[in-house]
Amino acid sequence: MARLLKALEEDPYLRHKPKAVEEKARKLFPDMDFKKIAREALREARAQAAETIEALRKDLGIPTDPSDPELKRLALEIENTLRRGPRVEVRLERTSEAVFYVCNNNKHPVGCPCRSKRRLFPRGRPPSAGFRVIVERGWAEAYMAGRLVVRRGGAFLRATGPERVEAALEEARSLPSFLAALGLSDLEGALEALSRLEDGEARREGSYLLVREGDTRILRRGEFLGSPKLDAAFFLGGRASLSYPRGLEVALKGEIVFEDKAVLREFALRFEGEEARYDGTGEEKRSFWNSAAGDLRRWLASLMRGELKAELEKAPLSPKMRALVEELARSEDPLEAPKNEAFFRRAELRLLAKV
Numbered sequence: 001m002a003r004l005l006k007a008l009e010e011d012p013y014l015r016h017k018p019k020a021v022e023e024k025a026r027k028l029f030p031d032m033d034f035k036k037i038a039r040e041a042l043r044e045a046r047a048q049a050a051e052t053i054e055a056l057r058k059d060l061g062i063p064t065d066p067s068d069p070e071l072k073r074l075a076l077e078i079e080n081t082l083r084r085g086p087r088v089e090v091r092l093e094r095t096s097e098a099v100f101y102v103c104n105n106n107k108h109p110v111g112c113p114c115r116s117k118r119r120l121f122p123r124g125r126p127p128s129a130g131f132r133v134i135v136e137r138g139w140a141e142a143y144m145a146g147r148l149v150v151r152r153g154g155a156f157l158r159a160t161g162p163e164r165v166e167a168a169l170e171e172a173r174s175l176p177s178f179l180a181a182l183g184l185s186d187l188e189g190a191l192e193a194l195s196r197l198e199d200g201e202a203r204r205e206g207s208y209l210l211v212r213e214g215d216t217r218i219l220r221r222g223e224f225l226g227s228p229k230l231d232a233a234f235f236l237g238g239r240a241s242l243s244y245p246r247g248l249e250v251a252l253k254g255e256i257v258f259e260d261k262a263v264l265r266e267f268a269l270r271f272e273g274e275e276a277r278y279d280g281t282g283e284e285k286r287s288f289w290n291s292a293a294g295d296l297r298r299w300l301a302s303l304m305r306g307e308l309k310a311e312l313e314k315a316p317l318s319p320k321m322r323a324l325v326e327e328l329a330r331s332e333d334p335l336e337a338p339k340n341e342a343f344f345r346r347a348e349l350r351l352l353a354k355v
């Protein structure tokens with residue numbers, strides 16, 4: 001069931017369509033009772049979402065008295081909404097009101113005529129201006145002070161100057177239950193470590209990448225390219241060069257736009273004196289964007305496979321490089337596959353088959 005919950009987290013279409021969840025379960029578990037697995041996964045996803053909202057209410061000091069008709073009505077609307085699939089959004093307005101938007105029509109609450117709009121007043125420390133939480137079954141994301149972005153099991157911050165780090169840290173300290181519900185109980189410690197980072201330093205602190213380059217500070221939870229140095233190069237907009245057996249080199253150039261969106265600008269393959277360069281990452285190609293707080297490795301692998309396949313149709317490559325690119329294009333993870341000598345043997349066999 002964990003694989004299905006992961007799919008719900010990654011695919012917004014699944015989160016909104018129970019029948020699509022059944023179909024995904026059928027593909028993942030063809031020899032099992034996939035309908036039962038789908039029902040259990042949706043039940044667990046709803047429970048996670050409800051737990052996240054409850055934890056947020058606790059941290060904000062919003063009462064949960066079941067005898068209060070207004071609160072009871074809100075709880076019922078949230079429960080029904082999460083069962084159907086739309087989202088619940090919480091935002092801070094007028095610097096003191098926590099507004100719960102319960103969307104009833106599968107559209108984004110901002111700008112759509114949501115029937116429910118509950119204004120509640122936090123009794124604890126109010127969140128920062130611009131604070132926003134979006135919760136769907138199986139998925140949650142929050143935009144916090146300092147432009148820190150968090151989601152279940154993920155976090156990303158790109159801060160210019162120490163003030164943003166301090167703002168993010170202060171808000172993280174005020175939301176312990178909410179962050180724990182997202183699996184981020186260790187975030188406060190990572191932010192504290194980031195605030196003490198020396199200029200030019202890039203290292204891991206537990207599950208987190210920490211980087212400082214001048215006034216720029218970066219925090220990201222999760223593995224990506226395999227080393228703090230490579231990850232730092234990517235997130236700072238430089239080139240990250242990965243070396244493999246037989247002299248193969250893969251160079252990636254990334255960038256962070258809109259505070260938390262990772263973009264692959266270009267990548268190149270170099271092998272035995274030949275280079276294949278891929279640059280199809282224009283601003284208009286939205287598929288090249290992904291939340292830096294999300295699963296970037298899966299995103300990057302999918303992106304590279306698509307680009308490699310497309311370039312095979314038009315790039316003038318030598319037979320040896322073409323065989324290598326074809327083998328990379330069919331790999332589940334083009335950055336992982338060349339670590340194994342068997343990858344190069346398959347590429348050689350592919351080349352021999354065409355001679």
